[in-house]
Amino acid sequence: MSVRSFGFYVHVPFCSTRCGYCDFNTYTADELGSGASRATYADTVIGEIRSARGRVGDGRPVETVFFGGGTPTLLGAGDLARILDAIRSEFGLAPDVEVTTEANPDSVSLASLRELLDGGFTRVSFGVQSLAPHVLATLERTHTPGRALEAIAEARAAGFDHVSADLIYATPGETDDDLVASVRGVLDAGVDHLSAYSLIVEEGTRLAARVRRGQIDDVDDDVAAERYVIVDTLAREAGLEWYEVSNWARPGGECHHNLGYWRDGDWWGAGPGAHGHLDGRRWWNLKHPAAYARAVADEVPPIAGEEIVSEEGRRLERVMLGMRLREGITVDGLPAGDLDAVAREGLVDVHAGRVALTSPGRLLADAVIRRLTH
Numbered sequence: 001m002s003v004r005s006f007g008f009y010v011h012v013p014f015c016s017t018r019c020g021y022c023d024f025n026t027y028t029a030d031e032l033g034s035g036a037s038r039a040t041y042a043d044t045v046i047g048e049i050r051s052a053r054g055r056v057g058d059g060r061p062v063e064t065v066f067f068g069g070g071t072p073t074l075l076g077a078g079d080l081a082r083i084l085d086a087i088r089s090e091f092g093l094a095p096d097v098e099v100t101t102e103a104n105p106d107s108v109s110l111a112s113l114r115e116l117l118d119g120g121f122t123r124v125s126f127g128v129q130s131l132a133p134h135v136l137a138t139l140e141r142t143h144t145p146g147r148a149l150e151a152i153a154e155a156r157a158a159g160f161d162h163v164s165a166d167l168i169y170a171t172p173g174e175t176d177d178d179l180v181a182s183v184r185g186v187l188d189a190g191v192d193h194l195s196a197y198s199l200i201v202e203e204g205t206r207l208a209a210r211v212r213r214g215q216i217d218d219v220d221d222d223v224a225a226e227r228y229v230i231v232d233t234l235a236r237e238a239g240l241e242w243y244e245v246s247n248w249a250r251p252g253g254e255c256h257h258n259l260g261y262w263r264d265g266d267w268w269g270a271g272p273g274a275h276g277h278l279d280g281r282r283w284w285n286l287k288h289p290a291a292y293a294r295a296v297a298d299e300v301p302p303i304a305g306e307e308i309v310s311e312e313g314r315r316l317e318r319v320m321l322g323m324r325l326r327e328g329i330t331v332d333g334l335p336a337g338d339l340d341a342v343a344r345e346g347l348v349d350v351h352a353g354r355v356a357l358t359s360p361g362r363l364l365a366d367a368v369i370r371r372l373t374h
């Protein structure tokens with residue numbers, strides 16, 4: 001039996017509007033077209049889950065489930081709980097299973113959060129992004145700062161011990177004070193986990209077009225590095241430690257599902273465009289919800305492509321993902337010359353056979369990892 005962790009990712013490809021910066025595989029009602037609908041989506045995914053059972057060996061209860069999007073909470077708590085029930089009945093859930101859903105602040109209520117908790121969910125991750133109204137406007141978010149804080153408070157009041165907030169920093173026009181108020185605001189509202197990423201200007205998005213036309217400045221890398229230090233300092237002061245370069249948690253609040261990805265675990269990815277990884281085989285589903293739904297209805301695997309990852313490929317991935325973790329990786333197999341050089345520059349610590357990023361190293365994580373894997 002494999003010792004790797006086993007998780008389940010369920011992609012929900014719907015949003016009420018598309019934020020200007022986002023290039024995720026998600027569709028508004030207008031973009032969706034015919035052949036796929038929110039109303040039938042839960043049954044379609046359940047169809048994929050039932051057919052998945054035969055392709056995963058016995059004895060692998062699911063340790064983590066993560067509903068991501070898109071906006072999973074647009075489906076409604078009843079549909080999300082039904083999908084979770086299907087995973088439970090086909091695979092079995094570990095006794096201490098972690099079940100997360102991403103949520104937009106304006107797509108939940110106290111009642112729907114209670115329903116999620118009763119349905120077996122243990123964690124909610126809110127896309128807050130910022131608490132500054134002008135930053136939310138630049139990002140084209142639909143919620144107000146007040147609603148984001150209310151949603152976090154509702155999740156805590158509903159009984160969720162684990163509540164996370166996603167923030168985006170270094171959005172053009174954001175000030176240091178905007179970010180300080182955003183981080184303090186979500187921490188005070190009661191999250192035990194924080195994810196913070198610098199805004200990425202993705203090709204093909206409305207944001208990229210506005211940057212190209214000169215209507216918005218591009219993201220400044222030096223500003224982004226300073227803002228990262230602000231997030232890290234405030235999170236630590238509030239009792240949350242970094243455990244991955246862009247993720248902080250109170251002890252026990254870490255996202256075990258994402259740790260599974262970073263520690264080279266196995267997972268099934270259900271839903272359009274979802275990726276899965278089992279025992280060295282990687283596959284990805286058909287991207288469009290209509291094509292995906294047709295395949296599931298026809299009882300053929302809804303897969304667009306697959307590959308067997310070579311031993312060398314897996315070794316590289318273990319370095320690339322594991323080096324982002326506070327725990328780092330074992331030094332075995334790392335090129336000694338490169339490791340010595342980055343250690344001499346103070347970018348990594350080598351201790352008891354393991355190597356991990358230092359504080360200055362975290363600011364240059366991508367470059368350090370490139371030097372260790374080139």
Ligand SMILES: C[S@@+](CC[C@H](N)C(=O)[O-])C[C@H]1O[C@@H](n2cnc3c(N)ncnc32)[C@H](O)[C@@H]1O
Binds near residue numbers: 021068103126198201
């Ligand atoms: C795909 S979203 C799903 C969550 C939910 N729909 C929301 O946005 O509130 C997951 C997270 O990815 C991050 N994200 C998406 N696009 C990004 C970008 N271009 N730059 C930085 N972060 C991004 C946001 O922080 C977002 O909360």
Ligand code: SF4
Binds near residue numbers: 014019022069104
């Ligand atoms: S709500 Fe989330 S998934 Fe949907 S468009 Fe905005 S960032 Fe992307």
